[in-house]
Amino acid sequence: MSTSYEVIVLGSGPGGYVAAIRCAQLGLKTAIVERENLGGICLNWGCIPTKALLRSGEVLHYMQNAKDYGLKVAGEIEADLEAVVKRSRGIAKQLNQGVTHLMKKNKITVHMGEGTLTGPTSLTVKGEKGEEKLSAKHVIVATGARARDLPFAPADGERIWTYRKAMTPTEMPEKLLVIGSGAIGIEFASFYNDMGADVTVVEMLDRVVPVEDHEVSAFLEKSLTKQGMTIMTGAGVEDLKAARSGVKAKIKDKSGKVAEHDFTHAIVAIGIQPNTENIGLEKLADMDRGFIQIDPYGRTKSKGLWAIGDCTPGPWLAHKASHEGVTAAEAIAQELGNKDVHPHALDRNNIPGCTYCHPQVASVGMTEAAAKEAGYDLKVGNFPFIGNGKAIALGEAEGFIKTVFDAKTGELLGAHMVGAEVTELIQGYTVGKQLETTEAELMQTVFPHPTLSEMMHESVLGAYGQALHI
CATH class of the missing domain: 3.30.390.30 (FAD/NAD-linked reductase, C-terminal dimerisation domain)
Known part of the structure; x- marks a missing residue:
C-alpha cells in the first residue's frame, strides 16, 4: 500500500526542511524523508556547530590578548577541548530539536530512512518502519553533498580528517595540515590556530580563498601568516600516508620542489561530492559530475521531479539551498493551482558568501x-x-x-x-x-x-x- 502526498521532500537539510515548511504553509500535504538527522549536514555537522567552535577559539584569542583592552586575566589561560566540542554538539542538538518541533508545528510527516526514487513522483523508504512506499504529485530532491576524499588517501577518522571528524576531535592536533583553502579549510585552520595548533595550509591555486577578490585573498594570507600559520599557495599534496604516530605528506611547492613534511593530523577540504548516487536518478534527471541539472525554479527534465541545494549546481551554500527550497515550493503550489504565489527565479549574482575565519x-x-x-x-x-x-x-x-x-x-x-x-x-x-x-x-x-x-x-x-x- 502506498502513502500519498502532494509533496515529498527527500532530505531535511537547510534546503529540504525549508522547502517542506513552505509547502505546508501553502496548504500542501507534505512529507519529508531523512536518513540520518533532521536539519542535515549544515545544522548537525556544518554551518552551526563550526561557528560554535570558532566562537570558542575567538574568545580564547581575546582572553590571551586581554592586556590590549586594559584587562588582566589571573591564572593560566588554557582551552578545554572536550568542553569546547561538547558545547558545539549541544548547540547542534538544540537546533535539531528545533527542526523536529517545526515539522510537528507545520504538520509535516517525517519518514526516517533511506529514500530511493522509483519514478519521478514515487519512492521507497527503508528505515525504522521497514519498507514504505510513498507517492506524491511532486518530489523535491534535497540530498545535499559530502566531503570529497583525496583519491590516494581517504579519510580514516584517526589521522586524516574531513570536516565531520575535525568537529569532534578527541585530541588536539599539535601540527596540523589543512589541504584546501576554501571556506571550510580556512575556518578549521583559523579555529585550530586559535586553539594553539601549528597550522599549515596547502592550496593548489595561486591564492587562498580563491573565489574571493584578489585583494581580499592577499590581505587574508598576510593576516593568517602574521597569526603564525604557514600558507603554501600554488602547491599540491603529492602523497599522504597516515601512521599511528602521525601523517607524512609529500608537498610540491610553487617552484616544483617536492619535500616530505611530518604532521600529527591532516584535514582534507578539497570540495564536495553530491549525494546523488544510488537513489534512482539515473533515467530521471540530467546530471553533470553528479550534480542534478535544473531550471531556475528547480525543475528537472522529469515532470513532477525537482531538486535544490548542494546536489545541484553551486554555489554550495546553506542560504542558497533554503532560497531554492522556497522558490521550488512556490512554483509547485502555482502548478497545483495556487494563484496567489508568484515565484521568482534565483539570481546567483545576488547570493552572498561568508567565511568565518579571523x-x-x-x-x-x-x-x-x-x-x-x-x-x-x-x-x-x-x-x-x-x-x-x-x-x-x-x-x-x-x-x-x-x-x-x-x-x-x-x-x-x-x-x-x-x-x-x-x-x-x-x-x-x-x-x-x-x-x-x-x-x-x-x-x-x-x-x-x-x-x-x-x-x-x-x-x-x-x-x-x-x-x-x-
Missing part, C-alpha cells in the same frame, strides 16, 4: 577582475578599517571594504570585505543589489555612527572620489 571574509556579486573581464568600465572604492572609529574602539582595526560599480550606470556590481563582523555587514550590499540600487541611493543613505557599517558608506563614496575619512 578576520572574517564576505562578498556578493562580481570581483573586480570578473567585472573587468565582463567588459565593464569600473569605479572601485576601498575603505580601510583603520579609518573607522568603531573598529579602532573594538580593537579590530585590520581589514577593508571594497565596492565595485559600473562607471556608466552606477550599478553596484560587487562588494568584498575582510575584517571583524563583515559576515553581518555584507547583507546591506546584498539588499542593495536585490533592489538594483546605484551609487546615488547608497551615497544618500544615512548610516548610524559609530558603527562598522559606516565603512560601507565610505567605500561607496571612495569609488567616486568623495571619501571623508581617508
